[in-house]
Amino acid sequence: MNKTHDNRAWFFVLPVVALVAFNAIIPLMTVVNYSVQETFGDNVFFWAGVTWFEQILRSPRFHDALTRQLIFTFTILLIEVPLGVAIALTMPRKGPWVPVCLVLMALPLLIPWNVVGAMWNIFALPDIGLLGRSLNALGFDYNFTRQPGDAWFTLILMDVWHWTSLVVLLAYAGLVSIPDAYYQAAKIDGARPFAIFRYIQLPKMKRVLTIAVLLRFMDSFMIYTELSVLTGGGPGNATTLLSIDLVKIALGQFDLGPAAAMSLIYFLIILLLSWVFYTLMMRNEQQ
């Protein structure tokens, strides 16, 4: 096939290049700029090389925040994905209840993130919150502002409440796209409900579930707003995940160099893990 070459076509790409430059490349470059320099104010900068990167990568504080982050992310993935699929399976596929279920499911996603944090903070307060008081009334010694375990429990519960809906909606979209003939064929072939799930529903949901896992992975790795309102990283550093730690370094201590270096490492970890996830899932598909 002959392709026509016309270099003027590049002009069509220019607006996008300009847009991406302004909203991504240039801000990122300022971070890169900070990450390799030292400043003592007055806009005077000294070359620092990779000092900040070394410092961050060796710091136990970063290691701890990263470990907590990984635990958090994998815990919520392990809960939200199976739970989301299970809820999607029980939702009706036809009839008047469909829109009702969809709207109910979408509700948590429509609430602003800081409001979610505030809601759960109040809800879980041991002295006045419905959840906190009830738990204590039932004999549990529950106080998420003092006990790390309780703080984690509340944090994960909040995230599951907030984000399982996303998995549900995606899985549901995958389910309703399965033609009736598949279910009929399965009936004729004498397949039991588990076989129907394993060989029809799950394979047909695979693509949307890949998206769901990727989205939930990235978002949970970047969780900040709800968490900062709910616990602010406490008690102590118990729920200080990467984003909270980053803000403490950047705005609390005003260590711009280390904060910039940490931002870049943080960004690269998300990029790398997302790529690994995606490649693994897609390679499975092609086999």
Next chain:
Amino acid sequence: MAKILLDTLRHAYVADPASESDWALKELNLEWEDGGAYALLGPSGCGKTTLLSIISGLLRPSRGRVLFDGRDVTDLPPDERHIAQVFQFPVVYDTMTVYDNLAFPLRNRGVDEAHVDNRVREIAEMIDLTHMLANRAAGLTADGKQKISLGRGLVRSDVNAIMFDEPLTVIDPHLKWQLRSKLKELHQRVRTTMIYVTHDQTEALTFADKVVVMNQGEVVQIGTPVELFERPQHTFVGHFIGSPGMNVLPCDASNGGARVNGVALQTTSGGDLAAAAGRLEVGVRPEFVTFADKGENGVLPARVVKVSDAGRYRIVEAQAADHAIKLLVPEGADIPGEATALRFDPERTAVYRDGWIVA
């Protein structure tokens, strides 16, 4: 293997069918011989898929019973009726190999692996899939996937009937022919009852020993392809089967015989036509109309309007007063000038009252 009997069957998709038009399937009594190759032929929306779903057990009829070898199976689900079905769009289990797909119905029924292996290899041989047993089913072409669907029906030795719901819709034209003859060949080999739903007359007539023609929820004729062609029981069958379809001309019945444009025609319909009420029509296929001399007895004066070439024969459109009549003329035969006359073969011309043939 079983004889299938449909006893005063009716079905409506609305809850309380009030008028006759609410019924998707009007009252039906049908018998399907064991081991026959049947086609259910009719236009879209005539109820043929509804009927198929009722036989397979995917749908429960509003009235009437379905009997397999005398046993009432109306309330049994598909797997307990031991039927298999090939759907319009290929249904395969994407994540499984071709082998596992074919083995699936047997494994679900707890058949031991040695027997499963025997059956799968035997059936794969029959449907020419042996060389791709280890492939992922998702990678096959549409015709390969339809073969798998068919194979899943064939592996079970207890299958009473195999249903086909327009199975060639998504197949490439040059493969349709191949798959159709394969199906015919398989039927002769396994002798399982096969019911084939289609709106394509070529598919129905080449596949089936007996064709059930349906229209608007009613069975209009059951017969061999030859019967459908030579003696349509209803003007709909005349129109629907054949290309071009049957000529249907309004007629009157003065003197007891059929008259078109005042010309008395000889037909197979006997008795006094004027004796009963109803709209009368004369039906004759284009194949049985020939040119004649204007002076002859019982011929219809007409003039040729249009001639189109269809390969081995030509389709002539003629006009007799208000009525358009088509006839087929073999290649090379003379076509007279404009003013001529037409003769209808008396053995192949029938009178229809309100659409139904008068014996």
